[in-house]
Amino acid sequence: MKEFFKVDTIDGVLSHTSSFDSVNTETVALAECLGRVLAEDVHSDVDIPDFNRSTMDGFAVKAASTFGASEANPAYLNVCGQIKMGVRPDFSIGPGEVAGIATGGMLPGGADSVIMVEHTDSLDASTIEAYRSVAPGQHVIEKGEDIRRTGPALAKNIRIRPQEAGLLAACGRTQINVYRRPVVGIISTGDEVVPVDRVPAEGQIRDINTQALSGQVQAAGGLPMVFGIVKDSRDDLMEKCRRALRCTDMVMISGGSSVGARDFTVEVLDALPDTDILVHGISISPGKPTILARSGGKAFWGLPGHAVSAMVVFAVVVRPFLDRLCGRSETTRRFPIQAVLNRNLASAQGRVDYVRVRLYDAEDQIIAEPVLGKSGLINTMVKADGLIAIGMNTEGLEQGARVRVMPL
Amino acid sequence: MKEFFKVDTIDGVLSHTSSFDSVNTETVALAECLGRVLAEDVHSDVDIPDFNRSTMDGFAVKAASTFGASEANPAYLNVCGQIKMGVRPDFSIGPGEVAGIATGGMLPGGADSVIMVEHTDSLDASTIEAYRSVAPGQHVIEKGEDIRRTGPALAKNIRIRPQEAGLLAACGRTQINVYRRPVVGIISTGDEVVPVDRVPAEGQIRDINTQALSGQVQAAGGLPMVFGIVKDSRDDLMEKCRRALRCTDMVMISGGSSVGARDFTVEVLDALPDTDILVHGISISPGKPTILARSGGKAFWGLPGHAVSAMVVFAVVVRPFLDRLCGRSETTRRFPIQAVLNRNLASAQGRVDYVRVRLYDAEDQIIAEPVLGKSGLINTMVKADGLIAIGMNTEGLEQGARVRVMPL
Numbered sequence: 132m133k134e135f136f137k138v139d140t141i142d143g144v145l146s147h148t149s150s151f152d153s154v155n156t157e158t159v160a161l162a163e164c165l166g167r168v169l170a171e172d173v174h175s176d177v178d179i180p181d182f183n184r185s186t187m188d189g190f191a192v193k194a195a196s197t198f199g200a201s202e203a204n205p206a207y208l209n210v211c212g213q214i215k216m217g218v219r220p221d222f223s224i225g226p227g228e229v230a231g232i233a234t235g236g237m238l239p240g241g242a243d244s245v246i247m248v249e250h251t252d253s254l255d256a257s258t259i260e261a262y263r264s265v266a267p268g269q270h271v272i273e274k275g276e277d278i279r280r281t282g283p284a285l286a287k288n289i290r291i292r293p294q295e296a297g298l299l300a301a302c303g304r305t306q307i308n309v310y311r312r313p314v315v316g317i318i319s320t321g322d323e324v325v326p327v328d329r330v331p332a333e334g335q336i337r338d339i340n341t342q343a344l345s346g347q348v349q350a351a352g353g354l355p356m357v358f359g360i361v362k363d364s365r366d367d368l369m370e371k372c373r374r375a376l377r378c379t380d381m382v383m384i385s386g387g388s389s390v391g392a393r394d395f396t397v398e399v400l401d402a403l404p405d406t407d408i409l410v411h412g413i414s415i416s417p418g419k420p421t422i423l424a425r426s427g428g429k430a431f432w433g434l435p436g437h438a439v440s441a442m443v444v445f446a447v448v449v450r451p452f453l454d455r456l457c458g459r460s461e462t463t464r465r466f467p468i469q470a471v472l473n474r475n476l477a478s479a480q481g482r483v484d485y486v487r488v489r490l491y492d493a494e495d496q497i498i499a500e501p502v503l504g505k506s507g508l509i510n511t512m513v514k515a516d517g518l519i520a521i522g523m524n525t526e527g528l529e530q531g532a533r534v535r536v537m538p539l
Numbered sequence: 540m541k542e543f544f545k546v547d548t549i550d551g552v553l554s555h556t557s558s559f560d561s562v563n564t565e566t567v568a569l570a571e572c573l574g575r576v577l578a579e580d581v582h583s584d585v586d587i588p589d590f591n592r593s594t595m596d597g598f599a600v601k602a603a604s605t606f607g608a609s610e611a612n613p614a615y616l617n618v619c620g621q622i623k624m625g626v627r628p629d630f631s632i633g634p635g636e637v638a639g640i641a642t643g644g645m646l647p648g649g650a651d652s653v654i655m656v657e658h659t660d661s662l663d664a665s666t667i668e669a670y671r672s673v674a675p676g677q678h679v680i681e682k683g684e685d686i687r688r689t690g691p692a693l694a695k696n697i698r699i700r701p702q703e704a705g706l707l708a709a710c711g712r713t714q715i716n717v718y719r720r721p722v723v724g725i726i727s728t729g730d731e732v733v734p735v736d737r738v739p740a741e742g743q744i745r746d747i748n749t750q751a752l753s754g755q756v757q758a759a760g761g762l763p764m765v766f767g768i769v770k771d772s773r774d775d776l777m778e779k780c781r782r783a784l785r786c787t788d789m790v791m792i793s794g795g796s797s798v799g800a801r802d803f804t805v806e807v808l809d810a811l812p813d814t815d816i817l818v819h820g821i822s823i824s825p826g827k828p829t830i831l832a833r834s835g836g837k838a839f840w841g842l843p844g845h846a847v848s849a850m851v852v853f854a855v856v857v858r859p860f861l862d863r864l865c866g867r868s869e870t871t872r873r874f875p876i877q878a879v880l881n882r883n884l885a886s887a888q889g890r891v892d893y894v895r896v897r898l899y900d901a902e903d904q905i906i907a908e909p910v911l912g913k914s915g916l917i918n919t920m921v922k923a924d925g926l927i928a929i930g931m932n933t934e935g936l937e938q939g940a941r942v943r944v945m946p947l
Contacts, residue, residue: 161735161750162750162753162765165753165754165757165758176738177738177739179744179917180744181739181741181743181744182741182742184744184915186845186913186914186915215730216729216730216731216742216771217729217730217731217732217733217740217742217743218740218741218742219740219741219742220742234844234845235729235731235732235744235794235844236731236742237731237741237742272913272915272916276913276916277915277916277917277918278918285921292754292758292947293750293751293752293753293754293755293757293758293850294751294754294846294850294917294920294921294923294947295921296750296751296753296754297747297748297750297751297754297846297850297917297920298747298917298918298921299750300735300745300746300747300749300750300751301744301745301747301917302745303735303736303737303738303745304735305735305736321624321625321643322623322624322625323624323625323643323644323645324625324643325625327569327708327711327712327713328711328713329711330584330585330711331585331589332625332626332627333589333590333626333627333645334590334624334625334626334627334628334644334645335589335625336587336588336589336592336643336709337708337709337711338708339705339706339708339709340705341708342569342570342701342704342705342707342708343701343702343704343705343708344701345570345573345701345704346573346700346701346702346704346705347701349573349701350573350700350701357570363624386643436642436643437594437642438702438705442701442702442705464898464900464924466876466898466900466905466924466944466946467876467905468874468875468876468877469876469877469904469905490872490874492872492874496877497874497875497877505594505680505684506594507592507594507680507685508680508684508685509587509685509686509702509705509706509709510685510686510706512702512705513693513702513703513706515702516872516874536874538874539700539702
């Protein structure tokens, strides 16, 4: 019986992430920053807001002037002006006085709160009745309450979502320093693999992996660089690998990493200068015959040939490395969808099994239904909404088990 | 007391989605299709795979030749050839015969299964011992098992993920018919709002909404078109609205939609031809003063001025309309993150309260912690991982309640 390669656990593989460096940084315009990873701590040049700001349409007032006011016993208040939007009021108010103010307006001196227009009635041009009391600070955002100029507004290494883009705008940042998108080289191998625009002859199959892995790279914030299909030739593979390592930040080969007769990946890695094989085999299914090497400081992956296996390995193992390259901090969180399994699932001990599941929303809970079908079928990934893991030391999961689903 | 506008429920608002049409379609290259919405039912031009394909490295065999084989009593089998990758084998095998085959290879005539190389030993160049039996079909993907040429491969109106891109490649599709990205016009209003590149004077604030809403549009698959800031002038607003309606598929104004003195949005809508106000006020918080109109068949939104309120309204209400424009089917599912609330939350009856929460992963469950702070603070959106809804007819949620979190 042939000796199979030594396998690592997922944790063992992931322990290598910290030994790779993030890519360098670049400056992008605010309008282009969505989804990018911040490479600087951001401070605002002003307090946000830079004035005491009304959050309601109504009247700026000293709260004390309204104390005790009710429907039965309204407070009578003198209107001493109307606040113009976007300018500092040129007057102050005293006890028993109010000034008309719209949402977003600046409170005049003397005012500490806003009474909503819905809680007032106008008696004449200069007098209102207030039916409610307000507390100091009510319906007001104080100067610097959102972001203080002295403190940090955003910490680096986070992915910029729409709200972070909004905050960057508030801070006056038209140019943002972000990590470059890591370029990931993608190579397909196999004499049976033909390009998408070719009609496969008998025994041939079109290249699915290049497209599926490119999509995963893009979705994770990287830029795929496609190197096409290498036939099972050691020299061609060597040449493509050298070129990919030169032009990219990380390389992924799919196919050619099992113990098959045409396995040149290890040979090529052995022949490349400054190259160490870190991992040869992972205790997961699908995806066991995965290779991770470091070549000249760059991560080099040998992924399984089946599209599904390659995609699972990418989702579970490669992606944390790509996050590292992208500059994302380890505290960047993705939260699983919790669901309830709708049938028993057997599993082998000694490895983590990843099972594709379809999800159904059943009001009080979400149901996870395993997608049946062999792991080589891309169709099963299309039917799936996510992956669940069945741990190393369990023999399976029972119907009704609560599972955590990693979205696909 | 001023009359407040009549408010609709969320369901009432969402019932209008079906009255808007999806945008038209365009053709994109396979490499550009990720995240786009498919506008055609896709069929493959070949069976996938187009031959009986081995999923393992080993030997193609008639399963019956291995029946009864065990470690103690191996089957002795004659090796009558080696399958070349990517070509039809030019020989068949009979009972008691095998042919060497690699993962992805085409089974020769006569073979119905593959025995893994790990379960065999080579005795000499032409004989192996097999230690296990295999069942017919084992370690084989049959011709057409993944996708049959006669059936549909992908149905239209789905968003293309990496696996769908892979399947499109398998089907030989280099060009894909997808829905155009809807163009969404974004207008900010308010005399107090200044552009990002300006240092706000006292009483002024930079335009957060344009950037935050542009980000939400992009994340939802749309293309934002920015029309800048309109000062509180009816004529300028009218002019910008006309222009935005001409150039885009949907328009969003933020600010100017409450009952404030400077509320020109309704005036403008009243003056536009072929325009009906469908909704004026929604029973949600934040976000009550939201307007939805139809103008010449296009959706026109008046969103609240506060960035947080505008973003919540976008996430909860506007996004389903944008999905509709994008061509996404109603069965396109997004699944919430289930979490446990870590404190009591009060809520007013008669409206749905949206509360920003931060999530923590606590092994057996995910904890949702409400983000404190006034709803006008963009900072609270930055701290939040998602939104939870507290229903119309409840007075709040108790600590320990199971909640569904909509990711932000």
